[in-house]
Amino acid sequence: MSATIKDIANKVGVAPSTVSRVLSNKTKYYNSLTAEKVKKAAEELGYKKNQAAVELVKRESNVIAAVVSSVKTNFAGEIIDGIQEEALKHGYDLIVVYAGSADSDEQKRALLTVIERPVMGILLLSIALGEDNLKLLKESQIPYCFLSMAFDDNRPFISSDDEEVGYKATKLLIDKGHRKIGLAGIDKFPYTGRLRLQGYKKALDEAGIVFQEDWIQTGDYSYLSGEKAMDQYGKDTDLTGIVAVSDMVAIGLLNKARNLGLNVPGDLSIVSIDGTEMCRIVQPQLTSISQNFFEMGKSGVQRIEDIKKHKKLVNLQQMIPTRIEERQSTTQKENLTYF
Template sequence: MSTIKDVAARAGVSFTTVSHVLNGTRRVSDEARARVEQAVAEMGYAPSAVARALKTSETFVFGVLVPNITNPFFAELTRGIEDRCQQTDYSVFLCNSDDEPERQKQYLQTLLERRVDGLLLAAAADQDEPLVKRLASARVPTVVVERRIPGLAADLVRVDHDAGARLAARHLICQGHRAIACLSGPSRFEVSRERTAGWRSALHEAGIVPPAEWMLEGDFSASAGYELAHGLLKRGEVTAILAGNDVMAIGVLRAAAELGVSVPGQLSVIGFDGIDLGSYVYPALTSVGYPIRELGEMAASVLLDRLSARMGERREVVLPPRLIERASTGPVRKAG
C-alpha cells in the first residue's frame, strides 16, 4: 500500500507538499500540484483516515444506532441521515440493536472505541440507566431520534406521536366510525403510550368509550398486527383499526384478507409513520407521520449544528404529523 512519502518520491516533491495539495492547506504551484495529482492517480493512493484522526482528533464518522433495521421506518430514517451527511465530510457507521438493550450496550461501546464524532440514537428501551451513565461519561455529542431517553442530556428530534394518533382517530371518526380499535406497540416505549393516549383523547372528544378489549398490545411487527387483528376481527365488533405503526397495519391487512373482511368496505385501517412501502400494499395504506427521510436529515443537521458550536441549550425538535390519505380507509358501512 502506497504511503504519502511514496507519492512525494514519485512526484519529486516533499511529503508536506503532497499534504498541502490533498488537504488544500497552502497554495502550491500549478506544476507541483499536477505532478502530485498524477502520482496519486498512478499509485492509487488514498489518505489514511486513521492517521488523520490521530492528528486532528476527528474521525468524521457519525455512529447511528437503531433498534430494528428491518423496519422500513428505520431504514428510511438512516437513508435521510446518510443523505445529509453526504453533503458534508461525514460518513455513517450503522449498528442495529434488534431492540435488545444488551446488544445496544455492546454496539455503543464499539462506536465509542471507534472515536465517532457524534451519535444519532434511536434507543432500544426508554428506561436504560447504564446507557445514560455511559453516554454522560463519554461526552460525545448525541442526538436522540424519536424515542426519548429520560435522564440523558441530549438533543431530541421526534414526531408529535399524541397529535398523530389523534389526527388518525379523528379521520376515522369523521368517516362515521365509532367502533375503533387500537393495536399498540410495547407499552414500555413512550411513543406507544403517547399514540395510545392520542387515540383515547380523540375517542373521548367524540363521546366514545372504547371497551378494554379494543386496545391490544403488540411489538411493532407485522406478525403482531396480523395475530392481534385475527382475534379482533373474528369477534366482528370493530369497523376500524388504528395500528401502532405501518408495519403492524400491513399485518392487519393480511389478516383481513384471510378472513374475507373487505378493506375499506367492511374495515378501515390506518397506520402510523408513513413508510414508502405503504403506497404499494393493497389497498394502499392510509397513515399519519412526517416524511421519514426529512426526519433523518433534520436529526443529522441538529448534530452537525451541535458539533459546529452553533447551538447552546439542548434542543427538542417536535415535528407535526400529517395525514397521508390512501385507499385503506373509507366511510363506515350503513347497517341494512
C-alpha cells in the same frame, strides 16, 4: 499480548470510556475511588498506553454513527437516507450499528462498538436506552441525539409528536363515522406507545366514545404484531376501524383480515401510522398519518454539526410535522363497498 483498556474496565467493573478518561487525566464523570481502582488495575495488568491509538483518537473525526433498533419495521431506512444525504453535504462518513430495541445487553454492545471508536456524533434511531446505558452514553462525552422517539426529560431528540399522531389517526376514523375503533401493535414500554395511546384515548373522549380495554392489542410494531392483533380481534369483531401503530402492523392486519374473509375497507377501515412507501405498494393502499423520517435524519446530522460549531446544543428537542394521506383502506362507515 499487553493489557487493553477493555481488560481494565472488565476488572474494575466500569465502562471502557471511564478507564480512558482516568488514564488520560480527564476529571469528569468519575470519582476519586474509581480513579484509584482503575490505576491500580492498570498497574497490576501491566497496561502500556498505545501512543498511536491516542493520536488516532485525538485526530478530529468526520464519522457519524447511527445506532438502529433491530425491531422489524421499515421506517429506519428513510431516516438513514436522510442522514446519509446530509452527511455527504458536510463531507462526513456514516457507520450503522444495530441494537435490540429493549434488550439492555444488546444496547450496551452496540453503544460500546460506537463509543470505542473515534466518532463525532451518535444518532439513535427509535431506541429507549435503560438508565445504565444512558449513563454510558453521557459519559462518553460524544454529542448524541435520539431520532423518532420523544422523551419527558431533557434528552435531545428529533421526533414526531406521538400524542398528536395517535389523536389524528383516531379522529380521522371518528370523522368517517366509526365509533368502535381498535389500536393495534402498540408497545408496553414508555414514550412512543404511551403517547400514541394518550392521543387515541383523547380523540375517543372528545367524541363521547367509551373506551374498551379489548380494543387495544399490544405488540412491537412488527408485521407479526399486526397478524396477532387481527387474530385476537377475530372474524366476528364488532370493530369497524383500527389504528395500526406502524405500516408493518397495518399490513399484518390487512393480510390477516383478508384471510379471515373480511373486506378492507368495506368491513374494516385501517389507518396506518408511519406513511412509508409500503402504504402505496399494498392493495388496498393504506391511509396513513405520515411522518417525515427523511427530514428527521437530515436534522439529526445538522444537530451534530451545530454542536461541532458552537460547542453547545441550543435547540434541544424538535418536533417534525406529520400529514394525513388518505388512500384506499378507509371509508365512511355508511359506505360498505370497496371498489
